[in-house]
Amino acid sequence: MIYLTLFWTFFKIGLFTFGGGYAMIPLIQDAVFTNNWITGEEFINFIAVSESTPGPFAINMATYVGSQVAGADGVFAGILGAGCATLGVVTPSFVIILLVAKCFDKFRNHKIVAGCMKGLKPAVVGLIAAAMLSIGKTVLFPNGFSWEVFTNAPIYLSLAIFAIMTVLAFKKTHPIVIVCISAVIGITVGLLLPLPIV
Numbered sequence: 001m002i003y004l005t006l007f008w009t010f011f012k013i014g015l016f017t018f019g020g021g022y023a024m025i026p027l028i029q030d031a032v033f034t035n036n037w038i039t040g041e042e043f044i045n046f047i048a049v050s051e052s053t054p055g056p057f058a059i060n061m062a063t064y065v066g067s068q069v070a071g072a073d074g075v076f077a078g079i080l081g082a083g084c085a086t087l088g089v090v091t092p093s094f095v096i097i098l099l100v101a102k103c104f105d106k107f108r109n110h111k112i113v114a115g116c117m118k119g120l121k122p123a124v125v126g127l128i129a130a131a132m133l134s135i136g137k138t139v140l141f142p143n144g145f146s147w148e149v150f151t152n153a154p155i156y157l158s159l160a161i162f163a164i165m166t167v168l169a170f171k172k173t174h175p176i177v178i179v180c181i182s183a184v185i186g187i188t189v190g191l192l193l194p195l196p197i198v
Contacts, residue, residue: 002070003084009035010062010088017058023124024058024089025131028065037069040138047135052179062089161185 009031017024025047032038038046046068050060062085070081107113161182168178 003080005035006066006069006081007084007088010066010085011091013062014058014089015092017127022057022131023127024061026127026134028058028061029131029134032065037065042068044135044138052183058089059086062086157189 013024013027013031017027029043032043033040046061046064050057050064053060063082066085067078067082070084071078164185165178165182168181
């Protein structure tokens, strides 16, 4: 049954991922591609929508994937699928936070706990970097690396947007301003220069 599969898949993702939503991207990507639930293009779109809508990134991703996968059977099925995937991804964190809150003060200075926390930091950075590289490859080099990529507009637009956002981030521009500027750039480019997404 698809609802149990969605719950169990996202439960495992929520249970074994440390470092927040971005660290979950490689696991979510592996799960949805292994099960043939969505395409690479849909996955990139889900990331964009999940990032730009209110709420935690991982929960938004789980909700969108659940609704897309189960939604083929109707609106109610889509809502139920979204609920199962969302419940699956939040349940481990909820239980773990409750347990940690009871025990953390006792063990926060323990050598093993401190070592685990130090060891998790580079792992989280690695997961986020893996997600960035994977998504970047899908967006910029969908057919593999070739010099022809540099003759197309998408790579230059992506680099220009990245440069603008980097400058804005270093100037300590408010995140809402960055999101609004990104939306305006995306809509303008989409209207003036429709780009094929592969």
